[in-house]
Amino acid sequence: MSPHPLRLVALVAALSAGCTFTPGGGFGTLGEATFAAAFEPGARDLGDGGALTDLLYRVHLDSATLSAGDLVLAELSGGGGASFDPAAPPPGYTLCHGGHCHSEDGALVDYADIEAELAGGAASFVPVLTFPLSGDLDLLAGGSVALDPVGDGSLLPAAEVSKATLDVSRIRLAGSVSGGPEGSGIGEIGVPLAVDLEVSGQVGAGLDLPIARDEDPIIDLSVRLVVDGTVFDGIDFAPLSASGEVILDALEEEAAAALAAAVLASGLEIDLERSR
């Protein structure tokens, strides 16, 4: 056999060997992944776990935990790839930038959720990476935990990850509340505060994480759930303290529902780094 056909056979063999990865995987690799949850009052910080509300109540927390389920990174599947031009928002939305649009009621909605809405019932979010986070998240302890995915994080399938969600099933807070509006608050001597709410909700965030052959394959991920100091805004604690303490343990109560909604609106902060 002449040299040229031999070189051709060798080339075909080499190309074939390079293409034998597992179908559906191998487009990306999960590197370091961490999760942290925290209560960060920010501009409402009174110090020592305390937060000032918009009604001038002073809420001090001795403990704050969320019961969490899975952290899921998902892509939108089905619906024919509905998308929109941020420069021309769909009806019901205005001014799109930074991955979100303003809805007519003033809320911010992620692009992924708008695309899902445009696709109607034909589209749904499909998990790409799932991290079990069973157990309680201590919002006052600080620190972070390593995330271990379900399945093999070293062989990620091709995907357009556009959403991250964390299931939350329970909110428990304990501390005290004092202050309030002059003349109608609780007063300087506070009353105990106890919150124990069974919820069925998610905190989430949009993100832009393409997993593809032409992207850097190694993905380092840092996820933070931050509950800020405005979480108690709008709650008038004085009428709730008639018994000498404030107990919020039923979502049917307006204050409890408002607090649960505020916690679930906290969102997730996600930092991504990619490398080869």
Next chain:
Amino acid sequence: MMIRNAHAARWLLTAGALALAGCEPEVEDPAAHACEHVSEAGTAVTASDVMDANTPEIVLGEEPHTVTLAAATPGYVRVEIEGDTAALLFAGTADVVQGLFHGTEEESLPEPSPNDLCAEDIPEHYDLDFHEAGSYYLELLSAQGGDVWLLLSSAEGHGHE
């Protein structure tokens, strides 16, 4: 002579058409402008504890303001609007802007988001639509008091990707 004038005339007509065809000056994205000026204190203002004609004003424009707040006490600054105006309020501190009033009527504040061009420096910006002329008041609140950086600008040039 006639031929030279004809060439010149065609050149002038072409140049004029190009000038009219959309060589408009680009409008700077106010988000970028805000990032460029976030380290400047701008005009110093002390917030008032009441909303009235004497409430210190922050001016819609290109200049920032540094507003001093008392601890754990709502403070107010005034904004004068001349007509239907789309504006952006950039804040150097999150969760300080509490409310917006038109006279004594509270207006709904939209949900803020970070300035994507410098999110750590400007963690919040609000897209505000002032539909009527008049005096508006921003309510500000900080547990510890101190200074907050604000810039209120026209929304022209913002938001398209």
